[in-house]
Amino acid sequence: MENDKKAMPVNTPRVKYRVRPLFCGRAVFADESRFYRIPQEAAAGDPVKVRIRTLADNVDEVWVRLTGNSEKIKYLEMSIAFRANGFDYYEAVFMAGKEPTEYDFELRRGGKIWRYSRMGLTEEDEWYYPFRFEAGYHVPEWAQGAVMYQIFTDRFCNGDPENDVETGEYSYLGRKVRKVSDWHSLPLDFDVHRFYGGDLQGIINKLDYLSDLGVEVLYLNPIFVSPSNHKYDTQDYSHVDPHFGKIVCDTDEKGVTGKYRVRTTDPENLAASDEVLRTLIEEAHKRGIRILLDGVFNHCGSFSNWFDAEGIYQGVPGAKPGAYHSFDSPYRSFFRFSNPFGWPDNDSCDFWWGNSTLPKLAHEDSAELRETIMKIAEKWVSSPYCADGWRLDVAADLGYSSDFNHRFWQVFRERVRKANPEALILAEHYGDASSYLQGGEWDTVMNYDAFMDPVSYFLTGMEKHSDAFSPELIGDGKTFAETMQLRMCQFGTSSLLCAMNELSNHDHSRFLTRTNHKVGRAKDLGRNAAAEEISLPVMRMAVFMQMTWIGAPTVYYGDEAGVVGFTDPDSRRTYPWGRENKELLDYYKKAIAVHKKYEALRRGSLKMITAGQDFICYGRFTDDEHIICTVHTGSDPRQDPVPVWETGLPRNCSGRMIRVLRTSADGYDTYPATVPVSSGMMQIHSGAQEGAVYVWEKDPE
16 A cells, blocks of 8 residues: 555545544554554564554544563554545554564543453453564464365375275284275274275375365375374384385285385385375475475384384384383383373373373473484474475364473474474364464464454354354354454464364264254264255355455365365265266365465455454455445345445545455355446345455556
């Protein structure tokens, strides 16, 4: 807007109104985007400019209140830097210090004071979710608004049948593992030992499909050596699992008996499998697609070379005794045992949630363990692999105390960023993650609190596991808006822009199944119930919100093809190659294309404009793009006036908005439709279950 031809320079005399307009709270806006904080990121000692928008000539004074860790409040008077479209843009500059800086705004008029913070405008005189700045905090720009795609590797595509797990190859949790021959068969209630054969070569084979879909980032569930299909029980962090990679040695001619042992410990198999990952990342990068790996550092697996309860590494050349078998194991300090006399075969280890396959790692007790994990984290984001970051499993539970966790992730960030300055650090977390999002630890999180949960309740009334149904929340726009506003306060804007906004994932029911309002699990309701009475229009509305809300829209593999499923393991069904819902897939492509086309949808500000029963309207905008997004959850047509000027357009503007995407109960389209704007307002005519994106048409140059 500083370069806007209509912007009024600072030294232009201000217009004096004959009758001063009433205070207009709806005009007030600020956030931490690159237009309202310049630069968005800065080093200690650098000047930082902050802005806030008001209606022209609408306030007497504007101040910014700042405080650091010393909690001494400092006031800076703001001045009008320029006027554009009937708004005054106030600015002030502070110097970035070594301590984090929190700030909010104080607006004064006629003896009355308002505060503006992340929670919006209030008359309360207290620190109420202030904005926050931390010098040196860097969130990779490539991740902001990026279209992500999550792959549960075993269920995506089988590109190399020669590396498939064989039926009876080994036992897991007392059951012989099984190779599933029918790709389209459904998971069972106990499914962890069943393998469909998906692998990294399958992902390589489908990179063109993913590129055509519009994907910019792949998040892979764990791919390192592990006996389960989900691989959250890591056996060897240093290598890719040959069942996902490549098996070149399949015999015990080297003196190592047992097919599984040979497959997962032979150096040739491990090296060849690591090379497949390198090829995948290289081929993805050629297509402009980045790769996030899953780091499971809270616990390892009982098959682990460090623990080795199953004796996989006994007799393997060069292997050291596991902590389960030997008191003298070099890995004993990696775990906590309650029985100091339990060896050999000491089963008194602290297991994650009591699961005998998941011994918890005792990071506090072992500097060697911590250093080992740091080197693993560095290895995969460095050459020759060059992965683009980590998704961190149960990251807030890693240690035995919160203080230790914070210190661990601070070091982790330093080490990973030194190895790859543009690596993304994204954590799994339920609840308020703000203490980890202060700039020195995680970049962002899987966005359950400020996306998946509220969107699921607003559109379906369903809890994300399909464990509860709250019909009163369907279409409750006010509750949705209030929930979103509060929960987004845990993020800074740069962190929020790359938050993983999912509708489904490997731990929860598929969103399409949630549209049928059936409460329960597959074992109770039957697997076929997951596809009964589902609603594609509601699914499309959810995708619409995913592609227009602030954050990184993340597609769980197969959602775009119409895959259904109750919570895991049923949500881990295979991608239905050759049986896709072509219409839904086409819609995904169109919605993703709209998201990627407009900078306002990728990195722009977000402002909730209207929130009522069965209807919400929000604006996404930059200095030169103005977008209105509407969602109507009801079944009857309706008409709503929308103040488009709140996106930064002139309050009395006239012109037109162009509808570029629409989904409704009747279908979807991207045919441009014109909607007139008069006196800053547009009339929205919404059909049943309709979502629509409207873009302001700029004046021709």
